[in-house]
Amino acid sequence: MRFHDAFNGLVLLLAAIALLVYSLTLPAMQGQQFGPGVFPLMVSVGLGACALLLMARAVAAGWSGPFVAVDAGLRSRRGLTAVLAVVLGTVAYLLLSDFLGFLVVAPLVLVAIFRSQRVGWPAAIAVALLGTAVIHFVFYSMLRVPLPWGLLTPLAW
Amino acid sequence: MPDALLTAFGLVFDPYVLAVIAGASIFGLFVGAIPGLTATMATALLVPVTFFMEPVPAIAAIVTATAMAIFAGDIPGCLVRMPGTPASAAYTDEAYAMTRKGQAEVALGAGLVFSVLGGIFGSVVLVLAAPALAEVALRFSSFEYFWLVALGLTCAVFISTNDPLKGLISLFLGLGVSLAGLDNPSGYPRLTFGSTELLGGVSFIPAMIGMFAVSEIIRWASEPDAPAFKVQRSIGNVFTGMWKMTVAYRWPLVRGSTVGTLIGALPGAGADIAAWISYAMSKRLSKTPEKFGTGHPEGIVESGASNNAALSGAWIPALVFGIPGDSITAIVIGVLYMKGMNPGPTIFMNNAPQLYAVFIVFFLANLLMVPFGWAAIKAAKQILRMPRNIMMPIILLFCIVGAFAINNTAAGVTIMLVFGIVAFLMESNGFPVAPAILGMVLGALLEDTFVSSMIKADGSLLGFFSRPISATLGVAAILVWFAPLLMRTLRRWQAPAA
Known part of the structure; x- marks a missing residue:
């Protein structure tokens, strides 16, 4: 089951946005400069950036190939x-x-x-x-x- | 030290441990010789069983089974042109060409003998390098560890894949999984979705069983017309002429073993990549490169030694830093924690006898490969006749029970299934799985070292470069991150001049 990379990128981007929103809801801990949300925030930004690059790459390649190829x-x-x-x-x-x-x-x-x-x-x-x-x-x-x-x-x- | 060594010998040469090693040998040879079952899968399937053992037999079983499996992968490659494990894929065509020339004995013998020699070479390096590195690592603070983990994850993305972007995505997914649970510097429950099962994080062993065994079973099921393997003839004496070959190809042997150990020690790259690189190197440096591909043993010698050396090499960073060198040691690190042998430089003080016992097992396993490997070659016809449509469903049931056994909860089985399906989809879409596993294993360590370093440095990123070793590691990591960009710019800059 091979999906088009533009679609893969979109799914990953949505996951990254969900994680980003979630990490912002994590509370700041009293007396701690770096709360439980800092690292998830970094991961979500990294994942989101990569997802955007993947979509950009797939679009730049000209949408070629089927949306989903089943073996x-x-x-x-x-x-x-x-x-x-x-x-x-x-x-x-x-x-x-x-x-x-x-x-x-x-x-x-x-x-x-x-x-x-x-x-x-x-x-x-x-x-x-x-x-x-x-x-x-x-x-x-x-x-x-x-x-x-x-x-x-x-x-x- | 002599006391610890003596205790270690006592730990290994115990009837129960020796029986476990013998059993693991047979299991490893079997799994390795059957195409579609890998050495990593052997490890994932062993863990639920070794879960109930003492640390030394548990680790010994994994060391032995993987060493045997990587050799046994050569057997079907040579006889039916189908590598038993991905680590044998690099020279499958070469070995099969030898079989067609009527030299199956030579190809199998070279696979066996040079697997043993490569494995022993890697074990020697492991025994010598690990304690020396641990001395250095004792002085490491969170800054050095942060960069070391970052460098390790970087290697996993750039070495183990031909598509770094997808490798990076895979890494972030693994890091995302590692976020779940209470095990973070703040001790705050994250991403548990209200489930108490997830408070301790995603249970690692069921996830590994899913990613390495269940995904393989799904892939097998999705290919209904897999060919049947038929071995044409019986095999003669495989040891004839091996001494002459060892002398003739001593340099390829040394080169393959060295490269294999190094590649193994690099995080994320294991025996399969070691074999590909060694085969390519052998061809390039050979005096007779034109013979490669026509059934010439030189490449088999070099890459056969390389993949077994890589297995041992992967344990160096795993034991000293807790950073796995390949996907097998990624699972091993989980087992070490479960057994109270926490990896890190202090393992040499806290668990010295057990650790020496593991070292002894490395040599024992590689030496046992000679008789056991010989027997496996003799039995190859029967092993390859084993019908996979009977075997695979049984393995699935084994996986289900194994995933359940880790915590005795059905949640383990759910995790196994979900990760199995995800790994299958990832691989069919060109996302390598290895970086995700490293992210899962190292995520907590990366977050811990990052947060405590930030606190120490009072939030200043410059703190990460304030100590000499951490600055060096940091610069190295950043260089690797920007290497592809740098190369492209350089090439563009050179192009008009040329």
Whole structure:
């Protein structure tokens, strides 16, 4: 996903302005000559100046090139599904793991991503279960990371 | 010192630590040999596991895994013309040309042997230079540190990128991220968006896992037609003729190791840039430059030594000043703080035995590369057959759990995902990621040293040039800032005359 640099510059400029406004709202601290807003102010000015230069450079180059160029992989249905599976799979894990538990959500997310990669059903299910079991063993049993149990809490060990 | 050294040997030659080193070797070789997985990613994936270890095995695991990964990157480059890590990209075509000439053994052997020699050279320099630099650094005040950080960030922008403007933007974004949280000279909560999770700042390790592992997984997913790797034939003895080659190419070896160590020590530039520069230098200074590109081992010797030397070199500024030499040591600095081995010149007093133990691990890891590397070359066929559509999703789950494990909060996973997507978008739009990471690591130090220097100097910028060392560093930094402008003016000034 390649955006035109004029657009990149605009987004960065807006971020810089937001940071600038925010840094001006930071209070001066009593007895301190340099409050918490000084350094953010410097960063925002630097970022803003660079963003303007980037836009100027893109405009000077004559607006050539498309506004947004999507890579061939992402234009194909398979590539798009695969990327969405990775991103939305992680989001689904975030939203559901506390309620359903690691041992339920992790295999589901893995199967979804495997399927987006055209791994056959039997292999996808087998590897998802095995991978989840191994990672759960390493992190929960060996390293004592409190992975959520969710619905399976009565079965927890 | 002898006591500390003895303790250090005891710390390293402990069955548990040795087992960790062996495990990290295999992990590093595996990650390095698989195209799409990098040495930095190996580090980011290791951190959640090493989080639960004592300092010495934790650091030893990272040192070993990265050294092995940088060598192992040569293997697929040579066999299937696909570098395993970006650090091998510089001489992939050369190595593959040798394979086509039926000299795969020579190319792999040169990759292995000269990786080991370069790595040992870099480690020697690290052991000698770091304590000496620390002596000097003990006398540094906030003024010197400010300029040192400024110089480091400048290097990251100008060396690691071919588009300094985008590098600079990336740096400012990293500095912007470092603003979040309470950790600023005023102790005032900034940019927390009302979240208690952000009071301590953006959790660094989950962010790194996102930028180096998740972004790589997204990129892999977005390229659905990645080629399958097939190794045609089995590999014979890789050590044949290596002694003769060491003698014949002793100068390229020394040059590659020296350049590699120096580039590694420069902030922001790591093994990949070291390899590119060394390969170009080797070609320019060779007696037979016309042979380069046709399957000639000279460039492989020089740049293969260079990238492994760079790994060790990067630790010099990281340990002495807390300024990372590459993206791997950027993560390492976070680990050092977590383990109570705060980087800085005082590390040599407060943590001497642990530090010597780390030095010993550098040599051990590079020596272990000979048998382990040999085994990895033998197993290359199997490693490269590993289907990535099975492996990558498992790595993603590993990342999720690892990001969660750092603070045991889901916020870690959110940070990981956000930084993964941002890093993917940045790279596809030509913004280098390395300066952003340096900005995140060094932002707090830059602000601290700036504010305390301003207070000491009573708000006068001249204070930054009032001490001899700080004035020198300051002038150097400013010269680098204006170098591109100066060069352009000079060129314009010369053009009419020519």
